[in-house]
Amino acid sequence: MLLHKGVDEWTSTGVKSTFTVLIPDDSSPTITGSTGICGWGWSFSCSVGPASTATSPILLGANLTPIPWRRVAVFFHPDLIRDANYGRITLRTETKNLRPLDDGPPSGFLTQIDLPQRHGSSKNPLGVYMRLSDATGPATIAIVVQFAAGLGMSLPRSLDPRVEAALAQTIRGEEVTDIKFYAYTRVRAGYVTRPRPMFAKLALLRGHSDSLDTYLMGVSGEAGFAESKMIDLDVDMPPGDRFLGYDYMSDSDLDSDDEGDGSSPAVETAEASTTFAAQRPLPDSVSSSRSTSPILTFRALAPRRMGRMVVVKGHAFKTWNALLYYLYTNRIIFRTSDFHQESTSQIPVCSAKSMYKLADKFGLGELKALALESLRSQLSAENIVREAFSSFTSLYPEILDIEVEVLIRHLPNLTEEVDNMLKSICDGARPQCFNVLQKIVCHPELLHPSRAASEVGFA
Numbered sequence: 001m002l003l004h005k006g007v008d009e010w011t012s013t014g015v016k017s018t019f020t021v022l023i024p025d026d027s028s029p030t031i032t033g034s035t036g037i038c039g040w041g042w043s044f045s046c047s048v049g050p051a052s053t054a055t056s057p058i059l060l061g062a063n064l065t066p067i068p069w070r071r072v073a074v075f076f077h078p079d080l081i082r083d084a085n086y087g088r089i090t091l092r093t094e095t096k097n098l099r100p101l102d103d104g105p106p107s108g109f110l111t112q113i114d115l116p117q118r119h120g121s122s123k124n125p126l127g128v129y130m131r132l133s134d135a136t137g138p139a140t141i142a143i144v145v146q147f148a149a150g151l152g153m154s155l156p157r158s159l160d161p162r163v164e165a166a167l168a169q170t171i172r173g174e175e176v177t178d179i180k181f182y183a184y185t186r187v188r189a190g191y192v193t194r195p196r197p198m199f200a201k202l203a204l205l206r207g208h209s210d211s212l213d214t215y216l217m218g219v220s221g222e223a224g225f226a227e228s229k230m231i232d233l234d235v236d237m238p239p240g241d242r243f244l245g246y247d248y249m250s251d252s253d254l255d256s257d258d259e260g261d262g263s264s265p266a267v268e269t270a271e272a273s274t275t276f277a278a279q280r281p282l283p284d285s286v287s288s289s290r291s292t293s294p295i296l297t298f299r300a301l302a303p304r305r306m307g308r309m310v311v312v313k314g315h316a317f318k319t320w321n322a323l324l325y326y327l328y329t330n331r332i333i334f335r336t337s338d339f340h341q342e343s344t345s346q347i348p349v350c351s352a353k354s355m356y357k358l359a360d361k362f363g364l365g366e367l368k369a370l371a372l373e374s375l376r377s378q379l380s381a382e383n384i385v386r387e388a389f390s391s392f393t394s395l396y397p398e399i400l401d402i403e404v405e406v407l408i409r410h411l412p413n414l415t416e417e418v419d420n421m422l423k424s425i426c427d428g429a430r431p432q433c434f435n436v437l438q439k440i441v442c443h444p445e446l447l448h449p450s451r452a453a454s455e456v457g458f459a
Contacts, residue, residue, distance in 0.1 A: 002033035002046045003141075010156050011330045014089075014146035015039040021098075021139040023048060023070050023131055034077075039145055040155070041080025044126075046141075047073040072098060073125040074141055078117050086115040087148055090373070091126055092366060094142040098129035110369045144366070149331050149347065166203045175305050178202055179219065180233045183312040183320045184242070187254045191241045196317050198324060199233065202308075205327050209363040219310045233305040242313075252351035253316035315358055322350035323358055326367060334374040352378070353392055360396070376402055381410045385417040389425070394432040404439045 003019040010016075017038045030049025037043055049071055076091055091111045100109070109127035131139055147153055170176055177199040184192035202220055206213055312320050325348050326332045334352040352374035359368035379387060379402075387393060388403040411418070425433050 002048055003035050003044060005035055008039060012155060013149050013331060014144060016142055016144045018140060018142040021046060021072060021141055023139060042145065043077045043079050044143060045075045045077060069130045072129040072131060074127055075125050078115065081115060083116045086151060088112050088114050090146045092144045092369065093127045095129060097137050097139040098131050101128040101130050149333060162204050162207060166201050175307065176201060177305065178307040180307060180309045181312050181320060182239055183315060183317040185255060185317045187256060192254065193241045195238050198321055200324050208327055211363040219308055230306055231309050233307045239311045253318035253354040316354060318348065318350045319354040319358055322348040322355060332370060334371065336378055375399065379403060379406045381413060384410055385414055385421055388436055389421050389430060389433050391432050394435060400436060400439065404436060
């Protein structure tokens with residue numbers, strides 16, 4: 001068999017199957033192989049063969065002789081779930097010792113398939129990879145099949161090693177939470193206001209990315225952050241308002257001061273002001289017992305939970321809260337134009353833009369891909385001009401490329417909107433828009449309009 005399967009890892013929304021790929025010697029012709037049933041009733045197949053010299057990168061060995069490549073393609077087969085009404089499922093591939101062909105994404109390919117699927121298996125691979133013939137170590141492919149959280153499926157779940165370690169710590173009497181984050185919820189007159197607390201277990205946040213682990217080393221005191229000193233998590237002063245003069249002020253997960261965020265102001269005040277309750281004078285019964293019951297007095301004054309307190313800078317409460325929930329459960333919901341705030345789901349809802357920024361900062365590839373797909377799905381003729389020329393888009397080339405393609409497709413029907421946007425750019429109101437203008441002007445469909453018109457149906 002070409003694909004040797006390891007143990008499936010189950011989550012609340014899908015399953016991850018990991019395979020070792022057996023690469024035949026260079027003289028072998030193309031061969032194919034399939035797996036048995038995986039997960040909930042699907043399978044995969046693999047094709048391995050000589051790489052085309054026309055598409056393969058040319059690499060030279062130590063003696064300047066060409067190093068041959070092998071071409072590896074992976075396919076998904078719905079099999080037993082082909083007729084199931086599961087809607088859109090997402091498949092993501094992660095690889096080791098394999099390189100994507102034709103400059104594919106290094107972190108893995110993202111594919112979406114709609115079920116039920118009446119026709120035969122797709123001929124389009126989940127990913128096409130190249131492997132050096134002299135590479136050392138096994139080549140592995142991990143494929144995550146994820147179902148929409150809204151399906152409410154009850155899937156068997158593998159116990160994450162982080163969860164197992166955290167549970168073991170509770171058996172030894174260690175705290176369930178050992179870190180407290182404060183993040184801001186509102187913006188008013190150039191200030192972010194009304195911080196709210198969130199609690200977490202550091203052990204459950206580690207291991208998702210090197211960048212996030214480095215950050216956590218800082219907040220846990222391992223890197224010497226001054227603000228991460230040990231405190232009583234139930235007795236601390238919430239941070240004050242902050243003025244932040246950068247793009248954080250346009251964060252779509254911050255509410256303006258006259259808007260609600262789905263929680264009662266009284267609850268917010270209570271959550272952020274545990275200090276005042278903890279510092280109230282002891283009842284007379286406790287005070288009078290000090291001379292006769294020192295143990296009772298000690299227990300009344302002793303801190304309940306010790307840990308670190310960190311003020312989150314540059315990210316709103318909703319975004320950080322959703323990140324913590326995702327790191328715990330691998331589940332996330334992005335706010336869309338048709339989302340109803342009164343949703344009863346316990347999963348925190350956040351802006352895809354805000355989460356994309358956070359995922360990019362911490363190198364969380366899967367989360368970043370999910371946010372990107374949500375952003376892509378929300379693009380339309382009504383909002384594409386505004387989105388393509390936004391300051392957010394100018395920061396991320398991947399998003400810029402996607403939005404330019406959508407903009408070009410709708411361009412014939414957006415004359416007035418584009419004219420108004422170009423006028424504001426010429427007036428100096430949008431200095432960040434050079435890159436998007438450059439891509440539009442140099443786009444093949446505009447450089448060769450007759451050919452492009454026939455391709456997209458405008459002719």
